[in-house]
Amino acid sequence: MGADSDWPSTTLLGSLSERTRAALLAAGSEIRYPRNHYLVRQDEEGDIAFLIMEGAVKVFVETASGTKSLLGIRVAGDMVGEMGAIDPEARRSATVQAATALVVRSVHRNRLRALLSEFPDLGIEVSRMISSRLRWANRRRVDATIKDGRVKLARLLVELATYYGERVGDHWELRIQLTQHELGYMAGLANRTVEKALADLEQEQVISKAYRRIRITDLPRLSRIAGWGENPPPCVVP
Structure with a gap:
């Protein structure tokens, strides 16, 4: 550039x-x-x-x-x-x-x-x-006080998409490869909790994942899972 x-x-x-x-x-x-x-x-x-x-x-x-x-x-x-x-x-x-x-x-x-x-x-x-x-x-x-690992990870993924994501058609691609351990470090979650939360979000069809890659397929719904509903704070508005 x-x-x-x-x-x-x-x-x-x-x-x-x-x-x-x-x-x-x-x-x-x-x-x-x-x-x-x-x-x-x-x-x-x-x-x-x-x-x-x-x-x-x-x-x-x-x-x-x-x-x-x-x-x-x-x-x-x-x-x-x-x-x-x-x-x-x-x-x-x-x-x-x-x-x-x-x-x-x-x-x-x-x-x-x-x-x-x-x-x-x-x-x-x-x-x-x-x-x-x-x-x-x-x-x-603040997120460290949240008990639900799925909600905590959803909040992190929404912010990652907002700051570091690239919109491709109707979905968002994270522009960096992150391991489950690294997601856990940022979200404050154990690796097993991250694995389960990712599986749950994938089953709900809001994300899809490949090796070290996460695609967010439904950002508005992921934001609702994060607990922000239709009015997320300005810091996470894509």
């Missing part, structure tokens, strides 16, 4: 004016990474932010005991590593790993901070991006 391409509206690049987007892209250097490469490691120092041009990454944190918790995924048009790049006192708060082959543009702290001063809309949209990710994390905490 280039500066004038149709970036998803839910991403940082998709939210910027053409002028600001072009300046941000010009400030970066293109780098290609293979699948599974680590762009950012938790607790390390860093002064680079990455704009994802092609591909997708997974963002996770790891506890002292070695347990991983998947926080989310980022796709083409998103930025990662921005907090460590903006704040010289901050260490990386999470690990970012390539889920696919990647093309990124790396932007150094000095260039990013200069752009934030020069282009007010960039500062606004970066703030909105960070706020959106905090709200995502808060919703996962």
